Amino acid sequence: MSLEQFKYVSYIAAKDTDVWNALLDPKMTQQYWGHVNESDWKVGSRWAHIRADGSEIEDVTGKVLLIHPPHHLVLSWQETGGHHGVMHSSQVSIALENLGEDTRITVIHSDLQSGSLSYQDVSEGWPAVISNLKTLLETGHVMASDIWSAN
Numbered sequence: 001m002s003l004e005q006f007k008y009v010s011y012i013a014a015k016d017t018d019v020w021n022a023l024l025d026p027k028m029t030q031q032y033w034g035h036v037n038e039s040d041w042k043v044g045s046r047w048a049h050i051r052a053d054g055s056e057i058e059d060v061t062g063k064v065l066l067i068h069p070p071h072h073l074v075l076s077w078q079e080t081g082g083h084h085g086v087m088h089s090s091q092v093s094i095a096l097e098n099l100g101e102d103t104r105i106t107v108i109h110s111d112l113q114s115g116s117l118s119y120q121d122v123s124e125g126w127p128a129v130i131s132n133l134k135t136l137l138e139t140g141h142v143m144a145s146d147i148w149s150a151n
């Protein structure tokens with residue numbers, strides 16, 4: 001099976017440092033992602049994407065591969081539960097570009113198996129996550145609809 005990447009670009013009316021902090025702060029990720037992202041955010045450290053419903057279930061784990069605050073974060077990405085029955089590692093790169101009072105965010109999720117359910121999840125998931133992050137930073141609240149009910 002061949003490998004593909006998914007790329008998503010958005011613009012957020014917030015400073016790059018605010019966007020960066022929202023990506024790493026567990027209280028913030030819980031609000032817009034429905035998960036707590038936990039790590040000490042050092043190269044080589046483990047990170048975990050833990051459900052915010054109190055179950056402590058880790059849906060994704062990986063390692064911090066690169067970190068250059070507040071501009072670039074690269075993570076390995078491993079779905080722990082194999083909710084599609086297949087365990088496959090991929091990689092996520094998040095780049096922030098300072099545009100004065102605004103920020104361009106580019107997410108590239110690579111090493112995805114072509115045509116897989118994981119690729120479908122990623123291509124639907126990242127736009128939802130970044131849109132909710134954007135809404136939170138620009139308005140102070142997340143989107144009203146429960147975009148996580150299907151996840």
